[in-house]
Amino acid sequence: MTPPRPYTPRVARKFIGGYRPRIDALEKAAGKVEFVDDLTLKSRFPGMLYAKVMRSPYAHARIKSIDASEAEKLPGVKAVITCKDPEVSSLKPTSAGWTDGVDTVSYERMMWGHFRDRRVLGDHACWATDEVGAVVAAESEQTAEEALRLIKVEWEVLPFVLDPLEAMKPGAPVIHPEIAPRNILPKDVVGGADVFVDKGDTDKAFARAEVVVEAKAVHHNATQASLDNWCCLVDWKSDKLTVMSNSFEADQSRMHISQMLGLPINKVRVISSYVGGQFGRGDTGDQPFFLFTALLSKKTGRPVKFRHTRRESFHDSRQPAIYTAKVGAKKDGTITSMYFKSIGNSGAYADHTMFALKFAPTEITEAALAHIPNVRMESYGVYTNKLPACMMRGVGNSQFNLIFGQVVDMLAEKLGMDPIDLALKNFGHEWGGLPDKSLSAVLREGAERIGWRAKRHKPGAGPVYDRVKKRGVGFSFHPAWHAEWQEARRGEIRIRITLNPDCSVVLDAPTVETGTGSNTCNVLGCAEALGFLGIGPGDIVWPHTVDTETSLKDCVQTDSAVSYLQSEVVARAAREVKKRILEKAARLMKAAPEDLDAADGRVYRKAAPGKGMTVRDVFRLGDMLPIVVEMGRPPNSEKTGVPYIANFAEVEVDTGTGRVQVLKLVVLNDCGTVMYASGAEAQQIGGQVMGLGEALTEEIIYDEATGVPLNFNWIDYKIATMADMPEIEPALLEVWRGAGEYGACGIGEGTLTCTPRAVLNAVYNAIGARIDDIPVKPEKVLRALGKV
Amino acid sequence: MPRKSGKPEREAKKPPVRIKINGQWHEFEPGRDIAPEMTLSFLLREKLGYTGLKVACDEGACGACTVLMDGKAVLSCMKLAVEADGHEILTIEGLPEDDPVIQAFAKQCEPGYGTALQCGFCTPGFVMTAKALLNENPKPTAGEIKEGLSGNICRCGCYSGIARAVLHASEGSAPKGGKP
Numbered sequence: 001m002t003p004p005r006p007y008t009p010r011v012a013r014k015f016i017g018g019y020r021p022r023i024d025a026l027e028k029a030a031g032k033v034e035f036v037d038d039l040t041l042k043s044r045f046p047g048m049l050y051a052k053v054m055r056s057p058y059a060h061a062r063i064k065s066i067d068a069s070e071a072e073k074l075p076g077v078k079a080v081i082t083c084k085d086p087e088v089s090s091l092k093p094t095s096a097g098w099t100d101g102v103d104t105v106s107y108e109r110m111m112w113g114h115f116r117d118r119r120v121l122g123d124h125a126c127w128a129t130d131e132v133g134a135v136v137a138a139e140s141e142q143t144a145e146e147a148l149r150l151i152k153v154e155w156e157v158l159p160f161v162l163d164p165l166e167a168m169k170p171g172a173p174v175i176h177p178e179i180a181p182r183n184i185l186p187k188d189v190v191g192g193a194d195v196f197v198d199k200g201d202t203d204k205a206f207a208r209a210e211v212v213v214e215a216k217a218v219h220h221n222a223t224q225a226s227l228d229n230w231c232c233l234v235d236w237k238s239d240k241l242t243v244m245s246n247s248f249e250a251d252q253s254r255m256h257i258s259q260m261l262g263l264p265i266n267k268v269r270v271i272s273s274y275v276g277g278q279f280g281r282g283d284t285g286d287q288p289f290f291l292f293t294a295l296l297s298k299k300t301g302r303p304v305k306f307r308h309t310r311r312e313s314f315h316d317s318r319q320p321a322i323y324t325a326k327v328g329a330k331k332d333g334t335i336t337s338m339y340f341k342s343i344g345n346s347g348a349y350a351d352h353t354m355f356a357l358k359f360a361p362t363e364i365t366e367a368a369l370a371h372i373p374n375v376r377m378e379s380y381g382v383y384t385n386k387l388p389a390c391m392m393r394g395v396g397n398s399q400f401n402l403i404f405g406q407v408v409d410m411l412a413e414k415l416g417m418d419p420i421d422l423a424l425k426n427f428g429h430e431w432g433g434l435p436d437k438s439l440s441a442v443l444r445e446g447a448e449r450i451g452w453r454a455k456r457h458k459p460g461a462g463p464v465y466d467r468v469k470k471r472g473v474g475f476s477f478h479p480a481w482h483a484e485w486q487e488a489r490r491g492e493i494r495i496r497i498t499l500n501p502d503c504s505v506v507l508d509a510p511t512v513e514t515g516t517g518s519n520t521c522n523v524l525g526c527a528e529a530l531g532f533l534g535i536g537p538g539d540i541v542w543p544h545t546v547d548t549e550t551s552l553k554d555c556v557q558t559d560s561a562v563s564y565l566q567s568e569v570v571a572r573a574a575r576e577v578k579k580r581i582l583e584k585a586a587r588l589m590k591a592a593p594e595d596l597d598a599a600d601g602r603v604y605r606k607a608a609p610g611k612g613m614t615v616r617d618v619f620r621l622g623d624m625l626p627i628v629v630e631m632g633r634p635p636n637s638e639k640t641g642v643p644y645i646a647n648f649a650e651v652e653v654d655t656g657t658g659r660v661q662v663l664k665l666v667v668l669n670d671c672g673t674v675m676y677a678s679g680a681e682a683q684q685i686g687g688q689v690m691g692l693g694e695a696l697t698e699e700i701i702y703d704e705a706t707g708v709p710l711n712f713n714w715i716d717y718k719i720a721t722m723a724d725m726p727e728i729e730p731a732l733l734e735v736w737r738g739a740g741e742y743g744a745c746g747i748g749e750g751t752l753t754c755t756p757r758a759v760l761n762a763v764y765n766a767i768g769a770r771i772d773d774i775p776v777k778p779e780k781v782l783r784a785l786g787k788v
Numbered sequence: 789m790p791r792k793s794g795k796p797e798r799e800a801k802k803p804p805v806r807i808k809i810n811g812q813w814h815e816f817e818p819g820r821d822i823a824p825e826m827t828l829s830f831l832l833r834e835k836l837g838y839t840g841l842k843v844a845c846d847e848g849a850c851g852a853c854t855v856l857m858d859g860k861a862v863l864s865c866m867k868l869a870v871e872a873d874g875h876e877i878l879t880i881e882g883l884p885e886d887d888p889v890i891q892a893f894a895k896q897c898e899p900g901y902g903t904a905l906q907c908g909f910c911t912p913g914f915v916m917t918a919k920a921l922l923n924e925n926p927k928p929t930a931g932e933i934k935e936g937l938s939g940n941i942c943r944c945g946c947y948s949g950i951a952r953a954v955l956h957a958s959e960g961s962a963p964k965g966g967k968p
Contacts, residue, residue, distance in 0.1 A: 003900075004898070004901070005899075005900070006899035020897050021895050021903065024901065025893070025895070025905065026890075028894075028905050028907075028908030029890045029893035029905060029911055029915065030883070030885050031839075031879075031880035031881065033841030034839060035842070035909060037843075038833075038839035041833070041834060041837060042834065043834075051919070069922070085812055201895075225943050226907075226942055227844040227850065227852055227907070227909040227941070274908070275906070275907065277907045277909060277912075277944060309846070310844070388901045411905075448942040484815050515906035515908065516906075517903075517906065589804070677899070678899075678902060679906075681900070681903075682902030682903075682906055682944070683906075684902070684944055685901070685902045686902065686906060686944045686945030687945060688945060689942070689943065690945065713844075713847060714847065714849035714850055715849050719941050719943065721937075721938040721939070721940075721941060722933075722934050722937050722940070722950065723934050723935060724938075725936035725947050726946075728948060755882040760886045
């Protein structure tokens with residue numbers, strides 16, 4: 001083990017940037033935190049019923065007739081609603097892609113309004129286990145399940161297709177003919193046309209290129225696998241509906257329910273408590289289960305709880321994509337032309353397919369490919385009868401990095417260059433020159449920490465260990481996200497500081513506590529900004545629960561950016577708090593406010609710092625009213641570019657069995673400013689469980705003959721445990737700087753974006769044979785080696 | 789305790805299931821409080837409100853539901869409630885807040901290892917598994933900690949911090965770092 005090397009902050013601060021425990025560490029370690037499934041025990045809601053929804057046994061089918069009469073007679077069943085009933089059949093068609101969570105949107109303004117392909121409870125099953133037909137509310141979950149089995153359904157079984165390339169062919173089964181007559185999603189306003197980036201003249205540049213490489217990289221469905229399954233309790237009493245859930249976006253959940261059920265916004269109350277892992281799950285603004293659970297509550301007059309089983313939790317996943325690429329360069333390593341084409345498997349519903357395939361790569365083009373004169377990107381989202389893919393940590397970036405890091409590695413080899421030099425020669429961002437300081441810092445630091453010079457060798461030409469084992473090193477890099485200017489769409493970020501007469505503080509900077517560490521950042525930021533009060537993080541009460549009836553609008557846990565977005569506003573609001581204190585003190589001290597200042601809990605005359613009074617006395621002798629400052633501010637739009645992230649991997653490949661063992665990972669993030677070092681390291685280390693899982697073991701497997709997913713459980717879907725993880729070295733850097741008080745950049749999602757490609761490049765370095773698709777299972781290694 | 793009754797043996801009520809939970813004996817009447825197919829996790833969470841343990845996979849793959857039975861770690865989602873008859877169960881609610889393992893998990897912030905928890909959903913399971921490990925092996929090596937905790941999943945991935953916390957708990961040393 002390499003001894004840890006803590007980072008040195010660029011600017012020394014009292015609280016921000018420190019190595020310290022999380023603010024919620026003790027309550028979580030002691031098991032005292034209550035998640036929604038805990039808060040909605042039947043003992044707390046004695047009249048509560050449980051909802052269950054029917055799921056399709058077929059990959060593609062329609063309900064011809066449905067008869068629920070036997071289910072209704074079952075003792076304990078309180079309500080059955082079928083797709084033929086007007087309360088659901090009258091609901092508008094919808095999409096699970098209302099918003100990427102950044103902004104709250106209405107039905108009309110939903111992000112992917114072109115693809116309203118979902119019915120809340122329809123008769124068209126588009127994949128095996130799709131929610132269709134009927135929902136039941138019963139006294140217990142077992143009774144509800146039994147009732148579902150008693151519902152007689154006559155199915156019209158339809159032909160299905162799982163592979164997007166097959167689905168694009170003429171004559172393939174068509175999933176949503178009204179939206180995509182050939183299964184290929186049409187052009188839309190957000191994602192753009194099929195060719196969505198076309199800069200310069202790539203064809204001409206390829207013709208003139210001295211070196212050209214072509215590559216393919218296939219990214220698969222992985223699932224977020226939050227331990228805390230989706231859960232909600234809906235209580236619809238007279239004209240008011242209250243929802244408790246583990247949604248990570250309370251304000252958007254309220255908008256969604258209000259719009260879909262036609263209720264005034266103030267008649268919908270959404271309460272989100274702690275969430276046991278988010279990772280992009282439900283980054284949709286739309287989950288039909290909220291709606292049918294609400295309708296069951298209305299029908300029965302009782303609170304109704306719906307929760308996913310572990311099997312059902314697999315309904316959220318990463319968008320799979322087949323990428324191909326071509327890159328042209330001069331002999332000196334100057335890249336002249338890049339072309340990327342992707343075919344995404346949307347699965348049964350479009351959802352955020354085009355976010356992954358087009359929106360994210362457009363952002364990457366702006367950031368990383370700004371200095372490449374000719375760039376063309378082309379993409380097709382394709383409907384199939386597979387699991388509809390959703391947002392997942394690093395949406396679009398993970399898929400893109402798998403091909404991006406590959407072509408850099410391949411081109412460097414063909415040119416006889418070190419890939420680090422090739423990267424520095426070509427990639428930066430639109431608002432800066434080359435070489436990019438941030439990219440240079442992460443790559444040099446990573447190279448040093450992994451032992452690049454000593455360990456990197458010609459592909460497959462390194463030493464052999466234990467007669468059959470070969471080692472290699474590799475890396476991948478990517479522009480980080482999001483800097484503040486990239487968050488403009490959020491609109492105003494609102495916070496409120498209440499300073500009480502005893503100098504205790506209530507901070508209302510609402511954001512759902514999903515574990516990311518941003519609430520700790522907020523409290524540290526508040527303590528930092530109110531430093532003149534002489535208080536610390538322990539004096540600040542923070543909002544553990546977001547409640548749309550009492551909280552300000554929540555800053556949604558997306559884009560990895562909440563760690564600093566609210567703190568930037570808090571820093572400004574704190575200046576206003578100080579101004580108000582000085583005004584109060586000025587009256588008591590018979591001075592002009594501008595002649596006063598405050599530090600360490602005291603107000604003093606600038607001219608005579610020894611003379612003054614404590615802030616507590618300002619309250620005690622004054623009006624005793626708390627100072628309340630509420631502030632809303634849109635993100636700073638100053639274009640500062642973005643920093644870089646990278647992962648370096650060392651692997652050992654057993655050429656006899658095909659097993660890949662990762663020996664070490666170095667995870668590098670240029671954060672701009674480290675807001676909370678222990679939390680940032682936890683993200684860097686923690687992201688590798690998902691990143692290595694996607695690279696080596698995690699994969700959803702289907703039965704090709706029936707289209708039925710086979711491993712919707714945690715026995716057969718392999719998530720890494722402690723015993724599976726290699727040594728991980730987190731490296732925090734502060735090189736780039738954004739706008740504002742801190743000028744930080746998000747890091748959470750990016751920690752795993754480069755992991756699969758770093759591992760694959762290391763595998764290539766070890767064995768000298770390329771593997772195009774992940775996860776890298778032993779059979780793929782043996783095939784690449786020509787052994788099977 | 790079963791009540792005395794003049795009725796013949798075969799008509800007598802089945803004796804209650806007795807389980808000692810966090811130091812206190814509880815009696816459960818078969819058919820009313822407890823059913824043959826009821827899991828221990830269901831009894832503890834849904835019937836008794838011990839929500840520290842979590843049911844995340846419900847098939848013995850993740851360890852979030854771990855409790856101690858007679859000092860040993862058991863997966864309460866894989867154990868029938870009646871199997872605990874006559875045994876002693878310890879849930880995280882039965883640990884004091886100054887328990888060295890809880891404290892070590894809460895305080896971990898040693899540079900290079902991150903925190904020992906993020907979302908906190910898996911944490912009670914890890915804490916109880918660590919308790920069982922340290923009961924059996926008070927001074928585990930790094931390898932023994934890895935092996936001993938490899939039945940638990942932390943999707944936030946705080947394995948480095950967790951291993952460090954368990955090591956510190958076994959050494960009785962609190963890591964350096966500021967207060968929360």
